[in-house]
Amino acid sequence: MDWLTLFEIGLTGLASGGLYALAALAFVMVYKATRVVNLAIGEMLMAGAYLFFTFAAMFALPLWLAIPAAVLAAGVLGGVIERTMIRPLLGEPPISVFMVTIGLGSVLVGLVEVIWSADQRRLPDFLPSDPIMVGEAFLAPKVFWGAVIAAVFIAAVLLVFRFWRGGVALRATAGDQAAAYSVGINVPRVFSLSWVVAAMIAAVSGIVVGSIGGISSAMGVFGLSVLVVVIVGGLDSVLGALVAGLLVGVIEALAGFYLGGEYKLLATFIVLVAVLMLRPYGLFGTHEIERL
Amino acid sequence: MQTAPPGPTGPLLEVDGLTLSFGGVRALGGVGFAVQPGSITAVIGPNGAGKTSLFNTISGFYKPSAGRIRFQGQDITALPAPQRARLGLGRSFQNIALFRGMTVLDNIKLGRHAHLKTNVLDALFYLGRARREEAALRAEIEERIIDFLEIDHIRHASVAALPYGLQKRVEMARALAMQPQILMLDEPVAGMNREETEDMARFILDVRAEWGVTVLMVEHDMSMVMDLSDHVVVLNFGEVIAQGAPAEVQRNPEVVRAYLGSGDVHDLRRRFHAGRAAQPSEAA
Numbered sequence: 001m002d003w004l005t006l007f008e009i010g011l012t013g014l015a016s017g018g019l020y021a022l023a024a025l026a027f028v029m030v031y032k033a034t035r036v037v038n039l040a041i042g043e044m045l046m047a048g049a050y051l052f053f054t055f056a057a058m059f060a061l062p063l064w065l066a067i068p069a070a071v072l073a074a075g076v077l078g079g080v081i082e083r084t085m086i087r088p089l090l091g092e093p094p095i096s097v098f099m100v101t102i103g104l105g106s107v108l109v110g111l112v113e114v115i116w117s118a119d120q121r122r123l124p125d126f127l128p129s130d131p132i133m134v135g136e137a138f139l140a141p142k143v144f145w146g147a148v149i150a151a152v153f154i155a156a157v158l159l160v161f162r163f164w165r166g167g168v169a170l171r172a173t174a175g176d177q178a179a180a181y182s183v184g185i186n187v188p189r190v191f192s193l194s195w196v197v198a199a200m201i202a203a204v205s206g207i208v209v210g211s212i213g214g215i216s217s218a219m220g221v222f223g224l225s226v227l228v229v230v231i232v233g234g235l236d237s238v239l240g241a242l243v244a245g246l247l248v249g250v251i252e253a254l255a256g257f258y259l260g261g262e263y264k265l266l267a268t269f270i271v272l273v274a275v276l277m278l279r280p281y282g283l284f285g286t287h288e289i290e291r292l
Numbered sequence: 293m294q295t296a297p298p299g300p301t302g303p304l305l306e307v308d309g310l311t312l313s314f315g316g317v318r319a320l321g322g323v324g325f326a327v328q329p330g331s332i333t334a335v336i337g338p339n340g341a342g343k344t345s346l347f348n349t350i351s352g353f354y355k356p357s358a359g360r361i362r363f364q365g366q367d368i369t370a371l372p373a374p375q376r377a378r379l380g381l382g383r384s385f386q387n388i389a390l391f392r393g394m395t396v397l398d399n400i401k402l403g404r405h406a407h408l409k410t411n412v413l414d415a416l417f418y419l420g421r422a423r424r425e426e427a428a429l430r431a432e433i434e435e436r437i438i439d440f441l442e443i444d445h446i447r448h449a450s451v452a453a454l455p456y457g458l459q460k461r462v463e464m465a466r467a468l469a470m471q472p473q474i475l476m477l478d479e480p481v482a483g484m485n486r487e488e489t490e491d492m493a494r495f496i497l498d499v500r501a502e503w504g505v506t507v508l509m510v511e512h513d514m515s516m517v518m519d520l521s522d523h524v525v526v527l528n529f530g531e532v533i534a535q536g537a538p539a540e541v542q543r544n545p546e547v548v549r550a551y552l553g554s555g556d557v558h559d560l561r562r563r564f565h566a567g568r569a570a571q572p573s574e575a576a
Contacts, residue, residue: 165405168402168405169405171391171394172391172394172402172405175390175391175392175393175394176389176390176391176392178353178385178389179385179389179390179391179463179466180391181351181352181353181373181374181377182351182373182377182382182383182385182389182467183377183402183403183405183466183470184374184375184377184378184405184470185374185405186372186374187374286393
């Protein structure tokens with residue numbers, strides 16, 4: 001066993017795990033506030049990446065303008081999705097909403113293929129490409145910078161939601177909706193807010209994932225790994241999303257190196273099954289989550 | 293029993309012809325009553341009489357199909373629940389609704405949510421003198437409530453782990469932190485033992501005395517209702533069958549019949565007597 005190789009692979013895994021954690025945060029935010037299991041999380045990532053592609057490559061906006069524009073546009077998209085597809089289902093059985101998010105995923109893939117075609121595309125390069133050395137270990141620059149961006153955004157989101165009123169309202173709504181209403185929290189607005197913020201976070205991860213691996217209408221499969229992350233971490237746990245994100249990143253990297261790329265998903269799903277057998281509500285999830 | 297101080301204007305809360313149906317089931321059929329400022333008003337009635345439906349309609353969770361709700365003279369029938377909370381309707385719930393996973397203090401602080409107006413930057417950096425003063429005022433109110441309800445020892449405890457009686461008290465503390473005009477308590481002593489019930493009764497009287505808050509409560513404990521209330525509204529099958537001072541209501545034959553229908557008239561009579569016997573010492 002070559003320790004340096006193992007270290008390098010572990011680092012790469014942690015770095016890509018950071019992106020899983022960021023995307024998982026988007027999922028958890030919606031689940032916490034609205035109890036909606038959003039299966040379209042991968043497709044929302046993709047939508048964000050294509051919006052960035054549109055602003056940066058097609059409208060040729062400078063990067064400092066294209067990224068915020070894409071993130072804002074994704075936020076609007078999130079708000080529209082909540083208002084038109086999720087809000088009307090308030091009070092319906094969770095399984096109905098669950099099915100609607102599956103449909104939402106297909107709709108987003110369809111839209112992308114109609115507007116931008118199904119071809120693989122490259123996002124403009126904006127991540128520095130000097131090799132990164134951690135001691136003796138080499139780390140791919142795009143993966144490293146992707147992880148840095150993910151870490152910065154995760155920290156920012158956590159800080160904002162710790163101290164901002166909207167974040168407090170969101171945690172309160174997650175705690176008890178009737179109580180939230182009774183202290184004057186506008187619960188429907190919290191629902192909208194959670195979708196808008198989730199779509200924006202998803203867009204950031206989509207942009208980073210897309211600039212590492214390119215974008216295509218199939219990049220929603222990234223969402224599969226994100227779902228593993230959130231289920232392993234516990235659907236409503238922010239900490240769980242972060243820890244499980246890193247864990248799944250490392251496991252995928254190890255499986256990809258020692259077993260081959262086709263075993264990546266297999267390995268993560270084996271982890272998923274193992275975790276669910278030991279802790280059915282995930283590593284950090286609350287016990288009362290209903291099963292789907 | 294002390295009487296309510298005379299209000300400068302009309303009733304604080306006025307419900308008129310309130311009708312509410314769930315599908316074919318009529319939960320409320322033209323309910324009307326008024327809550328005078330400074331009073332303790334109780335809504336009683338057999339199980340399924342519509343008491344909690346009435347509460348939920350007043351706080352805005354259910355939309356009535358007919359009727360009006362007026363608060364401080366303003367028609368609030370069409371206002372959504374959070375806005376009613378901001379106007380000064382604080383409430384507790386029959387099946388405790390606390391923010392689980394948060395501490396007692398966080399729960400109480402959230403009661404202040406409706407009164408806060410901060411944006412992200414303010415919250416992050418806590419800018420400005422006015423902001424600090426507001427924070428000081430808020431802390432003062434929180435401290436007063438914590439002292440008042442005697443929950444200082446559990447302020448940093450997670451609410452989910454607290455015994456039932458204390459959870460009820462935290463719920464009341466959170467409602468008080470909203471500095472409500474009217475405090476609506478849905479079965480404040482349900483499931484409590486005698487000692488806890490007496491504590492809660494004392495808190496309810498003190499809330500009115502110290503904070504000048506009007507109280508509207510739904511309660512099953514007959515002796516407590518008779519001891520505390522200035523005005524009693526009796527509901528049965530979604531309709532008001534009697535209302536008035538506790539003593540009048542107790543003598544009302546319709547009320548006795550309503551409870552006879554529910555099969556526990558002996559228990560009721562026993563509690564009436566117990567309530568009357570306890571009255572002089574409690575009111576002192």
